[in-house]
Amino acid sequence: MYHHIKQLMYTVNVGTPDPRFGNMLLEQFGGANGELAAAMQYTIQGINCENAGIKDLLMDIGTEELSHLEVVGTLARAHLKPMKNRAESVDSDPLIVIAGGGGVCLHNSAGNPWTADYLKITGEVEVDLRSNIAAEARAKIVYERLLGYTDDAGTLDALNFLMSREITHMKSFQKALDSIGRDIFSIGEVPPMKEVVNVYFNDSTGRGEAGSDERGPWNEGADWDFVDAPGFPSVTPLAHDGEAGGAAAHSRAGRTGHGVIPKPHQPGR
Numbered sequence: 001m002y003h004h005i006k007q008l009m010y011t012v013n014v015g016t017p018d019p020r021f022g023n024m025l026l027e028q029f030g031g032a033n034g035e036l037a038a039a040m041q042y043t044i045q046g047i048n049c050e051n052a053g054i055k056d057l058l059m060d061i062g063t064e065e066l067s068h069l070e071v072v073g074t075l076a077r078a079h080l081k082p083m084k085n086r087a088e089s090v091d092s093d094p095l096i097v098i099a100g101g102g103g104v105c106l107h108n109s110a111g112n113p114w115t116a117d118y119l120k121i122t123g124e125v126e127v128d129l130r131s132n133i134a135a136e137a138r139a140k141i142v143y144e145r146l147l148g149y150t151d152d153a154g155t156l157d158a159l160n161f162l163m164s165r166e167i168t169h170m171k172s173f174q175k176a177l178d179s180i181g182r183d184i185f186s187i188g189e190v191p192p193m194k195e196v197v198n199v200y201f202n203d204s205t206g207r208g209e210a211g212s213d214e215r216g217p218w219n220e221g222a223d224w225d226f227v228d229a230p231g232f233p234s235v236t237p238l239a240h241d242g243e244a245g246g247a248a249a250h251s252r253a254g255r256t257g258h259g260v261i262p263k264p265h266q267p268g269r
Ligand code: MN
Pocket: 035, 038, 064, 065, 068, 139, 162, 165, 166
């Protein structure tokens, strides 16, 4: 059950309206990482969730995101309102002037309509929580960027509040994921194939202006079976210093690991 209270979650005071900035704010109203997307994603995940604690968390944050939607919508409206009667405002976005009359609509900053395709809902709580941690990180960085495009003190204040709450939510989602107590690389019930799960394919090779092969914890150490360029032998590389096939020969010689690419399981065979 929803109940609306005629009070904003955070004060919105706009000193100097800026229709261009109001249009940018719509990214957090009807955009991919905006407040409606967050509210719908968490609330619907909450409806699907069977873990009592995490269900409560999802409904709490999903509902708070609706309050954020109201704050950012009010903020955008305050900036867009002057568009209504100012011909020069059409430059900012004709759609808002002609169709919206200076009001907010469920569009992003480029005028694209909001879509449920933005939502990441899998029905698997530990997968959904990972999507939510990433969603909060994206929302945080969009707010941070918006902060750079206005000097209005009241607007900066409200945006700082909204940005800060995304970190709060990211923290709750991460702690909720930790509370499940599973290995972080364990998803679902079916275990991955032992022969392939720890194989790292060095599929982008070479050294030059476009980069070089790098090693790090993502491909190095006892956990990893590092296999050099499995597709490389079938490609004829450009020869260096007149030494035809030199690079290919070197690559094959430098191959590490078992050098065998296990064939994927083919059902029915
Ligand atoms: Mn939010």
